[in-house]
Amino acid sequence: MSYLLNIKSKLKDSSALAIQLLLLILGSYCFIMVEENRKWKALILLIGGISYFLSRNRKNHPIIWITLFALLLEDLIHDYFWLANHHFLLTFMVLSVIAFHYHKRGDYLFKNIQILLVIVVITSVFQKLMSRQFISGDFYYFMINQGALFRKFINFFPESVEIIKSNSANLTNFQATNPNEHQSLIIRDIFPKVNFYSQIFVWLTIIIESAVAIAILFKPKSVWSHLILAMMIIGILATRFETGFMALLAICGVFLCNNIYLKVVYTLISVSCFVLIVTRIGYH
Amino acid sequence: MTNPIKELILKFGIPSLAIIIIIVHFGFACNKNLSKWKGGGYGMYTDIHxxxxxxxxxxxxxxxxxxxxxxxxxxxxxxxxxxxxxxxxxxxxxxxxxxxxxxxxxxxxxxxxxxxxxxxxxxxxxxxxxxxxxx
Known part of the structure; x- marks a missing residue:
């Protein structure tokens, strides 16, 4: 019983829990990325480490957060166009937490995270609406037949797996040909009517993402808003192990949510994503 | 009493930075043909990689x-x-x-x-x- 009460009290403070989860994901991400631009990062870690240990009894500045933020900035400076989109979201979330350390206003932190989440999801919807390849269903059609989506489920159907292997091998051979010959490649469907299901999946994606953006914008604390957000995160993870980005969205959920059960769901998602990231089963 | 400008900056400053990055992404995507997958424009999974x-x-x-x-x-x-x-x-x-x-x-x-x-x-x-x- 005391364990349950302890868990409940831990879950009460949304910001504290979310900040701990963010530090976990940030630490693992920085550890994975540390090999890029390692000379500059070694210098940053050296300065951060010395500063932390020499001033560990003072809590004027969040040295660990500032050091890890500097590592993110370093990647932005040197590899701006090569970084995944969640690197940008992570940078803004970390910046919000560092700002929170100084202004100590939970409502400002809440607003930062709420608006960031809305911006990210709504931009994603716009990008999809503006992409002819996405709206026509061509993108999902290609990805499904190449085995890049729903792979964990498709593995239960050996015939479909064989078609995926054959599609991939054909594509590899096709890529080696001279494009000036204007040849084309026939893609085999891994199950009947992939084209039709791709179209449905296109509009399902757009509708759910739009619903999440609108719900979080107008009712950021509502249970219904978080049910849709949690459903979207789980849906994306079922489609593909985009664990880095989904961990961040789940942490945004922890920041904004008041419902204790939903916070448990978000925490489970974040920690599971962390496990998948560090074991390299998922994408960082 | 809180300074309203400071409050506005603390609430919306960081999200505004995110919007600036998105505008930069669209600038590069339109003028330099940058892939939707990169550059902080959140356009992953909208085009073939x-x-x-x-x-x-x-x-x-x-x-x-x-x-x-x-x-x-x-x-x-x-x-x-x-x-x-x-x-x-x-x-x-x-x-x-x-x-x-x-x-x-x-x-x-x-x-x-x-x-x-x-x-x-x-x-x-x-x-x-x-x-x-x-x-």
Whole structure:
């Protein structure tokens, strides 16, 4: 019983829990990325480490957060166009937490995270609406037949797996040909009517993402808003192990949510994503 | 009493930075043909990945060019990520100076899918003819 009460009290403070989860994901991400631009990062870690240990009894500045933020900035400076989109979201979330350390206003932190989440999801919807390849269903059609989506489920159907292997091998051979010959490649469907299901999946994606953006914008604390957000995160993870980005969205959920059960769901998602990231089963 | 400007900055300053990054992404996507997958524009999974773009160089193998050559790998990688005239020119100049050839013809192609007919084909994005006397 005391364990349950302890868990409940831990879950009460949304910001504290979310900040701990963010530090976990940030630490693992920085550890994975540390090999890029390692000379500059070694210098940053050296300065951060010395500063932390020499001033560990003072809590004027969040040295660990500032050091890890500097590592993110370093990647932005040197590899701006090569970084995944969640690197940008992570940078803004970390910046919000560092700002929170100084202004100590939970409502400002809440607003930062709420608006960031809305911006990210709504931009994603716009990008999809503006992409002819996405709206026509061509993108999902290609990805499904190449085995890049729903792979964990498709593995239960050996015939479909064989078609995926054959599609991939054909594509590899096709890529080696001279494009000036204007040849084309026939893609085999891994199950009947992939084209039709791709179209449905296109509009399902757009509708759910739009619903999440609108719900979080107008009712950021509502249970219904978080049910849709949690459903979207789980849906994306079922489609593909985009664990880095989904961990961040789940942490945004922890920041904004008041419902204790939903916070448990978000925490489970974040920690599971962390496990998948560090074991390299998922994408960082 | 809280300063309203300070309050506004603390509430919306960081989200505004995110919007600026998105505007920068769209600028590069429109003017430099940057892939939707990169640059902080949150356009991943909306287009086929730039990895499927195809660099074709008449009479040369891209694989052998990039083998053990980090500069070439980075330059041709950037061409895949941002297929535009400027990156074609940079790639051409680097290849000419590396291979000591007199001229070069580089093309960059992107995949085109027709889901109704189940066909994968390629479309030319851009190309360049370059002589070693051009730079």
């Amino acid at each position: 730039y990895y499927y773009n195809k660099i074709h160089i008449s009479g040369m193998s891209v694989d052998s060019l990039v083998k053990d050559n980090d500069e070439m790998k980075e330059t041709l990688g950037t061409l895949m990520l941002m297929p535009n005239k400027s990156n074609l020119k940079k790639s051409g100049e680097l290849i000419l100076s590396t291979t000591q050839k007199d001229s070069i013809h580089i093309q960059i192609w992107k995949p085109v899918i027709n889901s109704k007919q189940g066909i994968y084909s390629r479309e030319l994005i851009d190309e360049i003819h370059l002589k070693n006397t051009d730079f």
